[in-house]
Amino acid sequence: MRPVGSKYLLEEPLGRGATGTVWRARQRETAGAEAAVPGQPGETVAIKVLKEELANDADIVMRFLRERSVLLRLTHPNIVRVRDLVVEGDLLALVMDLIDGPDLHRYLRENGPFTPVAAALLTAQIADALAVSHADGVVHRDLKPANVLLMQDNGRMHPMLTDFGIARLADSPGLTRTHEFVGTPAYVAPESAEGRPQTSAVDIYGAGILMYELVTGRPPFGGGSALEVLHQHLTAEPRRPSTVPEPLWTVIERCLRKNPDERPSAENLARGLRVVAEGIGVHSNSMQIAAAEGVVHLLAPDPAPTAVPGSGDPTQVLPYGAAAAGAYDPNAATSVLPHTGGPGPVGAMGGMGAADPTAVLPSVPPNQPGGPGGSGPQEPHPWQNQLRAARDRNEQTQIQNLDPGEDPLRRRPQRQPGRPPQQQPQQPPYQQQPPSRQQQRGQQPQHGYGYPQGPGQGGPPQHQQYAPPPQHQQQPQRYAPPAPEPQRPRQPEGRPSREPRQPREPRPRSANPMKIPGLGCLKGCLFTIVILFVAAWLIWELSPLQSWIGSTKGFFEQIGDWIDTVSGWVDGLGGGSGGSGNP
């Protein structure tokens, strides 16, 4: 066990990211007055120990201390609380509340995508946290599933946003001076990728990508390299997956607008998502459905978005040099990447891809191309050169066709039309139970919210739940994922979507439980004979048929004659055949 300062003792590592390692730790003694939460001796906390490279940079230490008050005062039920900042010798550490639960990235990997209702409610809580931090002048800048922890709270799960301010720290002059950048390609807003001024709208873009990933299991823009992904952020329009209801897509699409001024504010995003969640449930009434379909009117942009200080200078912010051309893992942790713009795609990184989650890569020496002395203020940034080159190659947006067997969208449970709704056992809202054997075999589970997909998706099944705000409890899913066919027809805009078909009443059956095979047929035959007989009698008596054939006999007399004649023929046939056998 290693001490951190005099107050904390590191016990075991919980995980490692680009900027440092997070430890489970124990408080030795009550922290001083400078800590936001003094804590008690023996209390368990999480401590993020920043990498030595960061801790050794005087600029970062300065910024760390300057940011202290911002980080410590940021409190919200959906934000992981920073309790203390420790600066001691070569060590920089953030002391946080310990969150007992997985991060959203791991949860998605192990349990598969969420239903649209669950995704909307979860993102609404994240938007709540963003609204509070934006109002306080803090932009997260690295919103992604790995930075959302799912806290176990009385058997439920509660999303908690973490790593606030880390991107700010790592983007300090100390790093940008050496052209390094912290970010994650799959979640980078177009303006960040291009080095334009950034505002709180970058977090809304991140929330849009996150929502897309929650409902589909993967971010909208993928590709072989970070450069391709960035290119798509700048040029490709995201396409609506067939499983995403129109109102939710309206919200996602707005968040993913290339123009930050067209994205909603965090507060409006939270409100819009709750309206959508209410309007796409199975039990939504017509007013809720109409409100969800008109959600676009709730998504007004922020009239005064919070600016990211120092952003917009391409010599400071632009992220992806050589690494952008390297192998790309969309799920990689935040990358701290140097700019190179050097002679080749490897440059100062020595061939490392952007995917190494732990890499704080060596900065470019000032005398090298791409370093501070390398590109003058008038020259295009190395990143822009690379992007232009990519454009010049006429790179088309890749539409990746997944093997249906591997597409998580197509493995989601189907609602059976016409079947009465199954009685669900009463569970706390948003519970996700461990996948049943049936689910593990890939058969369709019947449940309302999440879609655990079993071990095929990764790790072992878990009993995991998360909690929405109380007003949305027990809101089931109105939109069922389609059967595995190419595309579901689009719902015409402005038209209320159709109510799900009610299950039919079972037909009342005869009180007589006995069933005689063929009885129905026999009854039908007898009935037909009676009808024919009556019809023949009427024709005989009422039509001129009698006079046409010259008979004066009554109907029954005539019938009797015909029967005699026929039986005579039959006897004759019998006699004839019998006679032929006797000599």
Ligand SMILES: Nc1ncnc2c1ncn2[C@@H]1O[C@H](COP(=O)(O)OP(=O)(O)OP(=O)(O)O)[C@@H](O)[C@H]1O
């Ligand atoms: N407050 C916390 N309580 C419990 N576990 C935590 C806490 N903060 C982070 N973790 C866990 O520690 C691991 C590493 O966290 P970290 O924030 O360093 O990773 P990351 O977000 O993937 O990296 P980065 O943000 O640097 O890109 C994660 O798996 C996360 O689940």
